[in-house]
Amino acid sequence: MWRSRRSSFSSAGSAATCSIATERDASCGCRSTGEARGAGGNVTADRGIRAILFDLDGTLYDERGAMRAALAVTTAEATRTIPGFDAAIACRLYEEIGRGIWEKADLSGSGPLPPPSSMELRQRVWGALLERLGVTEAGAGERLAARYARARSAGHVLFPEAAGVLERLLVLSRSGDSFKVGLVSNGASDLQREKLDNCGLSSLLEPILISSEVGWVKPEPEIFLEGVRQCGCLPEEALFVGDSLERDISGARAAGLRAVWVNRSGEDRLPGAWAAEFVLRDLTPLPEIVACDRGATGRS
Template identity: 35%
Template sequence: MQYQAILFDLDDTLYDLRSYWRGRLHEALDAVLARYPHFERDALVHQAIREKVYIERLPAFLRAQGVDDEALIASAKSMFERDWFARLVLNDDAPATLRALRPRFKLGLVTNGPSRTQRPKIAQFGLDDYLDLLIVSEEVGVAKPDPAIFHMALEQLGVAPAQALYVGDSLEFDLPGADAAGMPFVWMNPRGEPFPEHLPRPLHEIQRLTELVALLG
């Protein structure tokens, strides 16, 4: 198949959200752990990630764990959100990969999330310099895994589903959405996690973005 376009997910595909999130939680919880030494740091951070505790949810999360020092809670939240977007960085091989692919393919982004979180990331990463299309789910009123958001991107790029790859990490949103839209899917799996047998197989699995360049010849 001669592909004409490549669409990317953003979070945990073009940059490592999970590692960044874990590091920021470690910072934010330092003072809490000093005041409440019975907490085990890694277990608390793991629980926060499992419960998808982002900035606005941190105070409620801490109260649910029994933290009752409101000044400390406010301080932890302030530490957590400080320079949140300014300290984000793309995967180290992302810029070179996008530069290598752009002369040969139309490139686009299809990301779930609100504009207030996704647009600052796009600006921080300078993705306008690399991509021909940027779609944020809140702005178009539909989100992955609904195939409609993929069809919007394909229509704007002027390519058929079979002529475009979708590269993403989420087996909950990216894989079923791309599959329903008729797009081949490349699974970004940097941690080498096992693939669930009950799901449709991706076209390829990669651990680093630069593998796309070799994959596409």
Template identity: 30%
Template sequence: MARLGAVFFDLDDTLVLTHAATKIANDAVKAVLANRAPSSNADEVVSAFLEGFSSSPWDPVGQVDVTEWRARIWHVALQKWSVQDIELARDLQACFDRERMLAFQWAEGVEALVRELQNQGLKVGLITNGHTVVQRAKLEACKAQELFNVILVGGEEPREKPYKEIFLKACELAGCDPRESVMVGDNLSTDIQVV
């Protein structure tokens, strides 16, 4: 049996409680809506946004900047309440991004766990899927570069998790054989399981 050389972690809802940060950001957006578009139903505007976001969180052909793309999703959500204000939509996205990044911090115990693994001689890496701009902002918010030996963003690689290529690259960067590594995540199908 090979010795363990590296542990790789997923980011969202594994090391950071992303859903909790998103809720904080959505609550901040609702406060902006209550002030600037009081005739709208803030809960339903956010729900409409989330519906549009879940089907296409960024421009699938890469022609529109991700922040502008998401502002346009807010704009569509606002239009359901007859609010025709693209600047408000952009402000909602800016508010969402700002508040989410302020709340985007390591879950309790993460830093101590990573340091302990490193103290035991293990390389510790982070492999996250998603749009490069979005994931890099998250990594900066939680200061991931100060904690991890290896960081890979799926959107910057030819194939993201769960495909083996990104894991092989992580192992190469960590200087370990793939048989000497483990991946820790919160979602079997997006973290390691290729169907």
């Protein structure tokens, strides 16, 4: 079962005729950047798509929305149980502290020690946050980390359009010369697997590569190339879809893959945006792009 902020999704219909090389198509919200050139050299739009690899957080999964909802639940409990706890300050500090701790963690699984679990990292975040707030209560960090984890587990959701887009892609794959639809994600294995299971993606996406399980981290080219290898195609026959210009788009292009940047915030003129073949405000136009590409190369 899909888990999303919308309760129902339409099945794939016939794709409309598209002209995806225009500067802006108002009907689909996508923009072609023209010739996308990365470290691999020339644009490879003449090769049909045989694999689509998605990023998870910020692309399919609403990481920021889930974090904010769980943070509201956790800080409300802390306000009730910890004298002087300031929820407003805690919310402002959480993302800053959390980003620093998660980015410093070795989630590649290639180091001398096993990668930390999501609970270990959350305990570090809540411990550091309480220290900044001057809270010295023994065990408070562990307790709030556990409460936050329960709230996150109960609130895993995809972006509203994500389930319908995946449905349409899977239908499209079954309608002719099939292609793979998989995932390449950075993160702690236990947390990413929980998200995939709770959102109903584990049985639908193949292959699934998670950094802490395979020993590489985006934007390292090896993790993209391993995804391509498991899809059984060439890098230029794979399309990577992600929201991070550094980790997803630059990494995929350096490995020779084609790339679609999901720019949900609508930011413009960012360094590295040129490397994406298409820029989307959300995932909605993706099945049409894939259908047009495969039709142009005789694969549909």
